[in-house]
Amino acid sequence: MEKKTIILDSYKLLWKQISSTLMEILKVLVFLLFFTMESCIILQNLRPMFHMIPFSVLLIYFISLYNISKTSHVYVVDFTCFKPPNCLIVPYTSYIEHARMLDFFDDKSVSFISKILQLSGLGDQTYFPPGLFYMPPKSGHKEAINEVHMILFSVFENLLSKTNISPQDIDILIVNYSGFCPNPSLSSIIVNKYALKEGVKSYTISGMGCSANSLAVDMARNIMCTHDNSNAVILSTEILSTGWYPGRERPFMILNCIFRVGGAAILLSNKKQAKNQAKYKLLWTLRTQGAFDDKGYYSAYRDEDSSGITGVRLNGDVLQVAGDTLRTHMPVLGGRFLPLIEKLRFVRSVLMYKRSKEIYIPNFRRAFQHFCFPATGKSVVRETAKRLKLGDRDMEAALMTLHRFGNQSSASLWYELAYLEGKERVKKGDKVWQLGMGTGPKCNSVVMECIRPILGEALIGPWADTINTCPLTIP
Numbered sequence: 001m002e003k004k005t006i007i008l009d010s011y012k013l014l015w016k017q018i019s020s021t022l023m024e025i026l027k028v029l030v031f032l033l034f035f036t037m038e039s040c041i042i043l044q045n046l047r048p049m050f051h052m053i054p055f056s057v058l059l060i061y062f063i064s065l066y067n068i069s070k071t072s073h074v075y076v077v078d079f080t081c082f083k084p085p086n087c088l089i090v091p092y093t094s095y096i097e098h099a100r101m102l103d104f105f106d107d108k109s110v111s112f113i114s115k116i117l118q119l120s121g122l123g124d125q126t127y128f129p130p131g132l133f134y135m136p137p138k139s140g141h142k143e144a145i146n147e148v149h150m151i152l153f154s155v156f157e158n159l160l161s162k163t164n165i166s167p168q169d170i171d172i173l174i175v176n177y178s179g180f181c182p183n184p185s186l187s188s189i190i191v192n193k194y195a196l197k198e199g200v201k202s203y204t205i206s207g208m209g210c211s212a213n214s215l216a217v218d219m220a221r222n223i224m225c226t227h228d229n230s231n232a233v234i235l236s237t238e239i240l241s242t243g244w245y246p247g248r249e250r251p252f253m254i255l256n257c258i259f260r261v262g263g264a265a266i267l268l269s270n271k272k273q274a275k276n277q278a279k280y281k282l283l284w285t286l287r288t289q290g291a292f293d294d295k296g297y298y299s300a301y302r303d304e305d306s307s308g309i310t311g312v313r314l315n316g317d318v319l320q321v322a323g324d325t326l327r328t329h330m331p332v333l334g335g336r337f338l339p340l341i342e343k344l345r346f347v348r349s350v351l352m353y354k355r356s357k358e359i360y361i362p363n364f365r366r367a368f369q370h371f372c373f374p375a376t377g378k379s380v381v382r383e384t385a386k387r388l389k390l391g392d393r394d395m396e397a398a399l400m401t402l403h404r405f406g407n408q409s410s411a412s413l414w415y416e417l418a419y420l421e422g423k424e425r426v427k428k429g430d431k432v433w434q435l436g437m438g439t440g441p442k443c444n445s446v447v448m449e450c451i452r453p454i455l456g457e458a459l460i461g462p463w464a465d466t467i468n469t470c471p472l473t474i475p
Contacts, residue, residue, distance in 0.1 A: 024340050030061045072228055072270045074221050075278035076448055080158040081415050081462040082151050082237075082263040084127040090260075091124040092117055102136055104246045112250055116257040121378030121399060125466075126406035127261040131241040143241040144180050151237050151263040152190065159265035163277075165231065167194040172223055172232035176205040176212035176410060178439075179302070179312070180239035190235065201227075209300065209438030210374050212236065213264070213410035217446045218285035224270045231271070237263035238409035245311035252311035258377055262408025262415065280432065280448035284336060288329045290441040296321045300439040319383050321441055326387055329443040330362075337367040337431070337447065361389050368447070369430040370420050371395070374437050375402040375412040384435075400470045405462070410436055413446075415462060422458035422467040426450050 037054035095117065099110045129150070131143030152175070160166065173196065175187040182189075185204040190196070201223065205212055213236040220232040240259055245252045269278065290296045299321040302312050335343065342362040349360035364371075371394045373384050381402065385395045397416035401408075405415055413434045420426050427450060434446040458467045 030058065034058050072224070073275070074224050074268055074270045074282040075274045075451075076280035076282055077267040077269050077274055077278045078159070078163050079264060079266040079414050079417070080155055080162055081411070081418050082155045082261070083462040083464075084150075084261050088127040088130065088133075088261065089125055090128040090133075092122075098133075098135070102246075104136075104248065106248060109248050109253065112253060113257055116254060119378065120258050121381070121402045122258065122260070122406050123403040125404060129239075129241050129261050132244060136246070137244050139241050139244040139246075141182070141242070144239050145182065147239050147241045147261075148180075148182075148186060148189065148237075151261065152186065152235050153193065155237075155263045155265040156190065156194070156233070156235060159233065159267055163267050165267070167196050169231050170196055170200060170233050171227065171230040172220060173200055173202040173235075174205065174216045174220055174232065175203070175235045176208065176216045177237050177239055178207055178209055178212065178409065179243045180241075181206050186235075207439070208410075208442065209440070210376060210407075210409050210412070211436035211438030211440070211442045211444045213266075213413060214285070214434060214436030214444035214446050215287065215442070216410075217266070217268070217282070218287055218444060220268050221282060221285055224268070227270075229271050230269070232268040234266045234268065235263070236266075236409075236411040236414070238411070243312070245309065247305050247307060247309040247311060249305040249307075249311075249313075251313045251315060252305055252309075254314045255312050258407045260406030260408055262405055262411045264411040264414035266414065275451070278451060279454055281451050283431070283447045283449050284445075285447070286329070286333055286336075286445040288325070288332065288443045290321070290325045290328070290443070296325065296441045299441065319379065322380060322437055323383060323387055325437060325441045325443045326384065329445065330388070333433075333445050333447075334362050334364070334367070338362050338364070339366055342366060361387075364388055364390070364433075365394070367431065368433040370417075370426060370432045371397070372413045372416040372420075372432065372434040373398045374435065375399075375405075375407055375416065376437070377407065378402060396471050404466055404470075410438070418457065418461045419463055419467070419470070421454050422461055422463040423470075424455060424458070426454050428453055 034054045034057060041050045096110065096114055099105050099113050129147040131138040131147065173187055173190060175190060177186060187202040187204045191200060191202055203219065205216055208215055213234065216234045216236065220234060224230055224232060238259060240261060243255060243259065245256055295317065299315045299318045300312060302310070304310050334346065345360050346362050349358065371390065373395065374380060375398050378399065381395055381398045397419045400419055401412055401415045408415065413436060417432065426432065430450045432448045432450065436444040458464060
């Protein structure tokens with residue numbers, strides 16, 4: 001059944017690969033036709049007026065191409081990441097000690113927590129929100145709102161300061177998180193706190209898990225297609241205070257172990273003058289959906305355990321679901337950015353599958369120079385690398401972010417980009433691929449191109465105190 005699914009998915013996506021290849025071939029044919037006609041006119045010594053024919057063909061082609069792709073460029077001007085205070089650091093030993101003191105955990109529960117922490121790839125300098133340091137942990141509405149204020153207010157103000165804009169300059173506001181849904185919404189809290197202008201378009205995204213930020217970028221890009229000369233701010237976080245699970249059922253306990261405090265703020269703009277200040281140009285966004293499949297839909301699911309305690313249940317097939325979702329996503333993305341030779345190799349492997357029993361995995365390093373993948377857990381990071389045949393250096397940003405800050409849901413992608421900037425690896429002209437994978441399941445990609453040199457970020461970003469000690473070897 002699995003082999004039939006692979007073949008079916010491959011054939012469904014084969015047409016998209018062929019379409020992309022045909023567009024490349026069409027481009028070559030148009031130029032070939034132009035030079036052939038010009039050569040014939042010159043060799044036949046025809047009158048100058050005949051030169052208008054090949055030039056007209058070329059002009060019609062470029063006008064058609066321009067009209068098809070006519071959109072104003074969207075730029076990623078800058079971004080900031082939340083750096084929690086040191087008083088919120090939760091070392092491994094402190095976590096286990098607190099777990100032993102909680103009445104709702106027994107010895108088996110503590111042993112399971114210890115095992116997950118050891119296997120997760122998290123280090124000793126990750127952060128918890130203030131409410132979870134109490135005995136027992138406080139996970140009420142008040143603690144969640146305080147966590148919102150601590151993260152979003154801080155990261156938003158840092159973004160305003162870093163980009164030298166005022167709240168009145170913001171035309172679009174998108175706030176994403178998953179489990180905490182207050183009324184008024186978090187976007188309304190920001191609008192009220194900073195007195196954003198009356199005409200601001202504010203949106204709140206919830207329930208999208210670790211794919212939410214990539215989805216928000218896609219959403220902002222689509223809105224800006226019909227709203228020229230606009231600034232958009234995206235705020236991404238995950239509120240842990242209300243997500244704490246005080247029970248003993250193992251599928252629900254995993255999120256307690258790997259999720260940590262974090263948040264990011266991103267400024268997008270399609271104003272012409274933004275190009276002079278922006279770090280990146282947004283090239284493309286892609287979203288694929290997998291909620292139609294029950295296995296994937298229930299692999300990560302908010303539910304009640306047998307005692308009626310609410311939490312998020314992670315099933316044992318999460319890794320397989322993530323791989324399947326990624327498999328349907330990659331050919332579409334590859335058809336857009338991979339060089340022609342890689343596309344042809346993939347098409348050939350699909351056509352020859354019955355004989356070879358193997359689908360060619362394209363070399364995505366020929367399309368992208370930097371990768372920001374979900375820092376969900378060490379096993380997920382390594383499985384993603386395995387699926388895409390990427391090396392340790394390609395996964396370094398994700399593994400270091402996981403070790404230093406833990407799983408911060410969709411905001412992790414920007415901590416990874418901050419890591420790459422801190423290492424001064426992102427050069428002008430480089431392409432960055434951000435991949436968000438979340439509950440549903442969903443798979444979202446954001447592709448950006450660096451448009452200016454990026455220097456000195458190590459001194460002001462979230463990695464300022466640890467960038468020189470990385471990379472570490474994570475067993």
